[in-house]
Amino acid sequence: MGDASQRRTSRASSGGPVSELGEFGVIDRIVAGRPQPDGTLLGPGDDAAVVAAPDGRVVATVDTLVQGVHFRLDWSAPEQVGRKAVAANLADVAAMGAVPTGLLLSLACPASTSTDVVEGLAAGIWDAASEVGVGVVGGDTVSADQIVVTITALGDLEGREPVRRSGAKVGHVVAVCGVLGWSAAGMEVLRRGFRSPLAMVAAHRTPRPPIAAGPIAARAGASAMIDTSDGLLADLAHVAEASRVRIDIRSELVPVADKLRDVASALGGDALRWALTGGEDHSLVACFPDEDAVPEGWTVFADCRLGIGVTVDADRWGGAGDPGWRHWR
Structure with missing residues (x-):
């Protein structure tokens, strides 16, 4: 992690490019002075961390945000991008029925990054x-042509079995907790060049999954x-396929x-399609x-x-466009 003099030097060079700090200086900026919870038995500073796993099993997931694909810095502040990266991973942990226990961060960026x-x-x-x-x-820091933020999230099942996508049965009901389409x-x-209504813009910049x-x-x-990362229809299709049911x-x-x-009325959009x-x-x-x-x-x-599969009012989705996000489409 670098010695104390290197850390003091790196703190004095705020505002310049990361090339002035070097790898260990960047790491210092990310982790120094940040408190760790009791579940972190060994934090940053060694070749690997040690995190308590009371259940004896560890839920693990990873998600990547790429500049220009998942975020734009002219639309979102860096703090908002950081929150968004964490939200995507914590939602996956929660969707397994687990509670989060730790995060690993991999940051790639150009040398000119402030x-x-x-x-x-x-x-x-x-x-x-x-x-x-x-x-x-x-975590890790590396050089790249654009900013790439990768988070690995760990979770604990507290003695329960994981809630998988394959457990739905005919006759079961389906419910959502959180917003849809925001x-x-x-x-x-x-995209239209506006910055309000703030609630919708904030939902895109910093989604707030109901982790608990x-x-x-x-x-x-x-x-x-499952969590709605790619869209309700697309994500429910995974559940339907794994469970061999029609939702x-x-x-x-x-x-x-x-x-x-x-918002849909103002922009000429379709609120149900967004949802x-x-x-x-x-x-x-x-x-x-x-x-x-179903809980409250x-x-x-x-x-x-x-x-x-998935149907809407007993029919296949007939809305314009493909139902959900897919990379390389």
């Missing part, structure tokens, strides 16, 4: 991590769960917020044996039937 950008990314990452009681326990609406607002709702759903008996969405039950309808196909909300969608098992704060909008 240290202010790095510090902003780090601040956003640490703020989002601290809100759920975890720390950044280690990030897509926010991206459209930004994942373990709660698991305790309530959720049979399958039928009732469009009148999909929680389309009035604010979303207002069904817009990604990066990272809300949680879960299947439950019946409505009585969840909204039932679909059920599981015979067949395979």
Whole structure:
């Protein structure tokens, strides 16, 4: 991690390019002085970290944000990008019914990247991590032609079985916790050159997944769960395929917020389409044996039937465009 004199020198060079700090100076900016929770038994400074695993099993997931693909610095501040990177990973941990225990960060960027950008990314990452009681326990820094932020998140099942995508059964109900279509609406607002309404723009810049709702759903008996990273239809298709069921969405039950309808009306968009196909909300969608098992704060909008796939009002989705995000499309 570098010696103390190197760290003092690196702190004195704020605002310059990362090339002036070097690898260890950048690492220092990211981790120095940040408190670690009790579950971090050994944090940054050695070849690897040591994180407590009370359950004896570790939930692990990784997600990457690439500049120009997942974020633009003319649309989002570095702090917001850092938060977004953490949100995408914590939602995956929550979707397994687990509680987060630690994060690993890999940061790639050009040598000309301002240290202010790095510090902003780090601040956003640490703020989002601290809100759920975890720390950044280690990682890596490398040079690249553009900024790439990769987060690995670890989680603990607390003695429960993981909630997989394959557990839904015919007759089970499907519910969502969190917003639908807000990030897509926010991206459209930004694409049009606007910066409001703030709620939609914020949902795109810094999604706020209901992390605590994942373990709660698991305790309530959720049979399958996923987060809405690529869009409701696209992500439910994974559940339907893995569970060998047909998930039928009732469009009148999909929680389309009035604010979303207002934005769609102003921009000539389709609020229901955003809710069904817009990604990066990272809300949680879960299947439950019946409505009585659905926890407070969840909204039932679909059920599981015979067949395979996803339908809307018993028909295949007929909306314009492909239902959800896919890379290399």
